[in-house]
Amino acid sequence: MSATTSEIASKTFDYIVVGGGTAGLVVAARLSEDPNVTVAVLEAGPANLDDPLITIPVHFGKHFGNHKYDWDFSTVPQKSANNAVYKWARGRMLGGSSAINFLAWSKPPAEDMDAWEQLGNPGWNASRYFEYSKKAESFHPPQDETVAKMFKQVVKPDAHGYHGPLVTSFPTLVSGLEIPFQEALSNAGIGKAEDPLNGDPFGIAMTPNTRNPENNTRTYAATAYYLPNKDRKNFHVLTDALVTRIISKSHGDASEVEATGVEFEHDGIKHIVGAVKEVIVSAGALKTPQILELSGIGDKRVLEPLGIETLVDLPGVGANLQEHCFTKMTLELDPKHKYDSLDILTTDPEYGKEQFELHGEGKGFHRLGLSGYTFVPLATLIGPEAALNMIQRQKAKIQAQIDAGKLSKSLQAQYKVQLERLESSRNGDCEIMMFPGAITPSLIKEGRSCTTVQAASNLPFSRGTIHINSTNPHDQPTIDPHTFEDTFDLEALTVAFKFNRKLSNVEPWKSSVVSEILPGPQVESDADIHNYIKKTLETTFHTVGTASMLPRELDGVVDPKLRVYGTKNIRVVDLSIVPLHIAAHTQATAYTIGEIAADIVKGKI
Structure with missing residues (x-):
């Protein structure tokens, strides 16, 4: 030091x-x-x-x-x-x-x-944010056009910085599960994000990692x-x-x-x-x-x-x-995807050792990166009318709290802006992610490979x-995060959870998975789903x-x-x-x- x-x-x-x-x-x-x-x-x-x-x-x-x-x-x-x-x-x-x-x-x-800025912070706006985020970054575009096309790695040159201290790049290896998953999202009605790193992240996108492409190592502060x-x-x-x-x-x-x-x-x-x-x-x-x-x-x-x-x-x-949290659904994969799941590193230690050694040669499974993130408003998942009804109920609830003198001036100001964001078609309240493995260690078993589909809520009302x-x-x-003290947060996660469950019937994702392991078909009613979410909720840090x-x-x-x-x-x-x-x-x-x-x-x- x-x-x-x-x-x-x-x-x-x-x-x-x-x-x-x-x-x-x-x-x-x-x-x-x-x-x-x-x-x-x-x-x-x-x-x-x-x-x-x-x-x-x-x-x-x-x-x-x-x-x-x-x-x-x-x-x-x-x-x-x-x-x-x-x-x-x-x-x-x-x-x-x-x-x-x-x-x-x-x-x-x-x-x-x-x-x-709207909340009383002059200069803290999108223009300054994107200027300074680029100052931190040294983006390295994909060198292999075939790999970039295969993994849907789209570069918007103006969205990146090229002379900052922090090296970023797309991963040189992405799980084979990402493509069928994103194609299913598209078939379920979600469009592509237009400019995900320059203020327009709504929809499906592959995003870069903080990694050095020359040696496939993490870059960090x-x-x-x-x-x-x-x-x-x-x-x-x-x-x-x-x-x-x-x-x-x-x-x-x-x-x-x-x-x-x-x-x-x-x-x-x-x-x-x-x-x-x-x-x-x-x-x-x-x-x-x-x-x-x-x-x-x-x-x-x-x-x-x-x-x-x-x-x-x-x-x-x-x-x-305020915290982002996610709920998860673990699915058993078709055996053909054995080497697309991180579970293989646990169930087959010899394979993991071989891949670790290959990493030093710029090869192998240890290069794998997580890249697919989908941000959408509630309306994309349940339709405009149902989403509007949810938001209107939330507005009425908050107004009742204001009338009863239960909300501070600070929360009144924040909620006003937050509700305006939710009512806009341009918000990312819900996030859909796919992790190529069983996040829950106890679910990793020899002879079985899993994936975990996650749903996150990004604009929480609970404080x-x-x-x-x-x-x-x-x-x-x-x-004490007061998790789900405002029930809107639980409702939003439930909407995203149900969407993810339906996605298992959408091709080509349907052909990639065999069955739902967690929570399983016994969790079906809204009350069951709520209890499952509360029990298994995880922070997004x-x-x-x-x-x-x-x-x-x-x-x-x-x-x-x-x-x-x-x-x-x-x-x-x-x-x-x-x-x-x-x-x-x-x-x-x-x-x-x-x-x-x-x-x-x-x-x-």
Whole structure:
């Protein structure tokens, strides 16, 4: 690593970045481009550089539950989901979740980004988003036209950046299940996405991955923003350094709090590092609110019972949590697809070993990537009239809540925009995906290959919270996403689940599958489907909103310059600032937030 404890502890830097994850490494590396400033990054997890479990893309989900890679968070029992407890994996290492995600390079609809500006954030719009997302990217077009045509890899040149640090490309190997699945989607009435990476992702599309096509390895924040810059004398990165709190001083009740440094723990010993200019919190949507609250910034109703002095009373810290979740259907495949399913790597270890060795030659199954993502409005799945009826019922329910005084001004503003998005034909509330394997490990059996069809809801109405429950920074915060508290989210997932089930009768997908294993034909009524969804629901690892960029009177935590309200020099730079969720996987957005934030700090925008 570029720093040791002795080089950080008791020293002073211009900028301290709390968290060496996706957005944190972006903003830190960009700030260090100025040789006249010093930057220190404190990452709680290990470096894990050159780890094959990270660099070889096919190891989807193998990191989950392993503390070497994953924070391994869990929710509290969800009252509106039969008291289910859900696991929420998040990257705990240099590069954060960009090191353990499923590599999707996906961008939101233009309208979703313009909604952020509509909520009181000047400049946070589609135009800026797509400009800065391209700044992060170095796209490599497919070299083999035959492969590109076979896997439906369509390149829109204007949608990409070509000179950024992060290499993206289409995977050189896609499961043979993708083509019949997408053709069935088309036969079921879903059209092709016109420009999926430039604001128009509605429909069927193959999207790039964060991978280097030259050696078929994962590209992520550590390879793109840390390694090329690690020898800069003004760029210091320390791993295994858990930040316990921001150290601040106040000059009186009416003044803004000023951060002077950060307290962190390394090898069980606490240290302090000073900050001259700013402290930038980039710990992610699940950890950032914890750090702010431990530092006395948050809702005094949370802090005071724990004996923490409230330096800035911000009720929005840890509130407004929004998450993408998915329900799944596992299908047994026709035996002809044995080598199209990732199950083969588990059921035939010798085959897996051979494929691993072939990877070093640029061949083999370990090159496989996930690429097909379909974003559609409800109307595409159930028809315009039925979708309109669902949305009208939701509008009436929300109006009743407003009339009864049960909705905050913040939620009223968000729901107004959200309902407008749902009423438009240009929204991606529902997402359809196909995973070439049995996501549930217990379903993998010798002599059987499976696939899993997933349905996700992208514009949730339920809002949750993340708050500390003790003053111990090692304790997990209390994560309560309030899953299905708003029943619209469950209704939307049910619509998508039923669509996926019908898809098994649409050719050529029908000829690819033998039977439905999970949940099976015994789950048929709406009540049965609801209970199944609640029992087996999984996160898509896209948490946002816990330090929302909103006006302070709307329970915002940061302003459009990402500065924490009530402070002089504390910013938040990660997905927690997202005020309203987007119809996209969030990796590209995390990079984009980091790129925009760097220019904000530099005074360029």
